[in-house]
Amino acid sequence: MRQVDVVIIGAGAAGLFCAISAGQRGRKVLLIDHANKAGKKILMSGGGRCNFTNYFIEPDCFLSNNSHFCKSALARYTQWDFIALVEKYQVLYHEKKLGQLFCDNKSKDIQELLLKECEISNVEIHLKTSVENIKYNVNTKLENAKPERNNNKNTPQFILKTSKETVQCESLVIATGALSIPTMGATGFGYQVARQFGLNVLPTRAGLVPFTMPEKWLSDFSELSGTSIDAVVSCNEKSFRENILITHRGLSGPAILQISSYWNLGDEVTINLTPDLELVGWLLQKQRQKPNALLASVLCELFTKKLAQKLVELWFENKPLKQFTPTELQHIAEHLQSWKIKPHGTEGYRTAEVTLGGVDTDAISSKTMEAKSTPGLYFIGEVLDVTGHLGGFNFQWAWASGFVCGEVV
Numbered sequence: 206m207r208q209v210d211v212v213i214i215g216a217g218a219a220g221l222f223c224a225i226s227a228g229q230r231g232r233k234v235l236l237i238d239h240a241n242k243a244g245k246k247i248l249m250s251g252g253g254r255c256n257f258t259n260y261f262i263e264p265d266c267f268l269s270n271n272s273h274f275c276k277s278a279l280a281r282y283t284q285w286d287f288i289a290l291v292e293k294y295q296v297l298y299h300e301k302k303l304g305q306l307f308c309d310n311k312s313k314d315i316q317e318l319l320l321k322e323c324e325i326s327n328v329e330i331h332l333k334t335s336v337e338n339i340k341y342n343v344n345t346k347l348e349n350a351k352p353e354r355n356n357n358k359n360t361p362q363f364i365l366k367t368s369k370e371t372v373q374c375e376s377l378v379i380a381t382g383a384l385s386i387p388t389m390g391a392t393g394f395g396y397q398v399a400r401q402f403g404l405n406v407l408p409t410r411a412g413l414v415p416f417t418m419p420e421k422w423l424s425d426f427s428e429l430s431g432t433s434i435d436a437v438v439s440c441n442e443k444s445f446r447e448n449i450l451i452t453h454r455g456l457s458g459p460a461i462l463q464i465s466s467y468w469n470l471g472d473e474v475t476i477n478l479t480p481d482l483e484l485v486g487w488l489l490q491k492q493r494q495k496p497n498a499l500l501a502s503v504l505c506e507l508f509t510k511k512l513a514q515k516l517v518e519l520w521f522e523n524k525p526l527k528q529f530t531p532t533e534l535q536h537i538a539e540h541l542q543s544w545k546i547k548p549h550g551t552e553g554y555r556t557a558e559v560t561l562g563g564v565d566t567d568a569i570s571s572k573t574m575e576a577k578s579t580p581g582l583y584f585i586g587e588v589l590d591v592t593g594h595l596g597g598f599n600f601q602w603a604w605a606s607g608f609v610c611g612e613v614v
């Protein structure tokens with residue numbers, strides 16, 4: 206049976222980065238993935254330009270049952286560290302908005318950089334390889350075991366039967382990601398391994414995902430499919446300001462994706478369509494300036510003609526401004542600034558960028574990513590119950606959790 210120091214299952218963002226960090230320490234690393242390419246999600250990310258990190262990484266941009274868990278790793282491997290790596294490879298990048306850093310050219314620049322680093326660190330990569338079973342022993346003497354393990358005689362040993370071979374290792378890292386986009390190779394394998402070792406897995410659901418809307422809403426808004434509006438979207442005391450996009454299934458766009466991670470079935474979402482305006486005052490002013498103008502034509506100053514006409518048709522009376530009472534104008538302003546929607550659901554894992562929930566971080570060391578109850582077993586990246594906001598936060602979590610784990614495996 207072949208022996209390596211570290212087996213990492215999942216050659217996505219976190220697995221690749223962990224392999225590099227462990228390989229640089231001279232550890233013999235085998236990286237396994239059932240897909241035919243490493244880093245497939247990196248390739249499709251950021252609309253093909255990989256939003257690889259964000260200038261403004263803060264712990265409160267991550268959702269988790271334990272909001273403190275992500276802090277240590279994010280502080281030890283920062284966005285500036287990853288930017289330095291990107292610059293070392295002369296990958297051209299730019300800030301698109303809100304600190305989000307994208308490649309100028311293609312996501313492939315990031316995937317290639319990671320593969321090059323793996324090559325330099327002698328990481329062995331087995332693609333199209335699945336893991337059939339995992340066995341675990343402790344107190345076994347391994348040839349290259351880390352000295353600290355040999356000293357306390359608790360050297361763990363994992364024996365993995367893969368579709369290619371049987372391999373033995375001291376450290377096993379689970380980096381198989383989560384359930385989003387099954388067509389890209391996403392599986393619940395990481396949760397299965399967690400359960401095998403008695404770890405708790407918190408309920409999962411799709412995050413950063415478009416909303417589907419009820420039939421009536423769709424028939425009301427179908428003509429506006431493709432319309433994008435700058436708005437503030439709020440739910441459960443969280444608000445995001447960015448574009449929303451009306452689609453033929455419901456609502457999407459960055460502000461909707463962001464709020465979807467805070468939304469639960471049955472919750473109402475509030476949309477402010479004119480976040481910069483004191484709208485009642487503005488409407489009263491227009492009433493004085495253009496008393497004979499129809500409401501729809503005045504709202505064309507704020508929205509596209511099609512949207513303004515639709516909103517008036519659905520919600521208000523299209524009459525000259527002079528015919529509205531101040532209370533009616535107040536009501537119009539409230540409706541536009543506090544539009545309540547009740548999503549039918551989300552598009553689910555099929556299109557979600559991330560999965561909320563996952564391996565409970567209470568059972569994991571935030572410094573090393575090691576399972577507290579199973580020495581030698583590690584979980585990194587999205588398989589854990591740590592989910593970032595839209596904007597490069599999820600990759601930064603993958604790099605940071607992969608890095609700190611790679612430092613100790």
Ligand code: FDA
Pocket residue numbers: 214215216217218219220237238239240243244245246247249250251252255256257258334335336380381382383385386389390391392393394557558559585586587588596597598599600601603
């Ligand atoms: P990841 O999913 O990357 O990797 C897991 C790996 O494990 C895969 O290679 C998979 O094939 C493998 N695997 C799974 N099950 C296995 C099994 N049973 N056996 C062997 N291998 C197995 N984030 C961001 O910060 N900026 C962005 O621009 C984007 N854009 C984006 C676009 C789209 C369309 C999606 C779906 C997601 C994003 N994301 C993103 C999110 C980001 O891609 C995601 O958070 C990270 O890829 C998570 O990294 P992991 O390594 O944890 O999982």
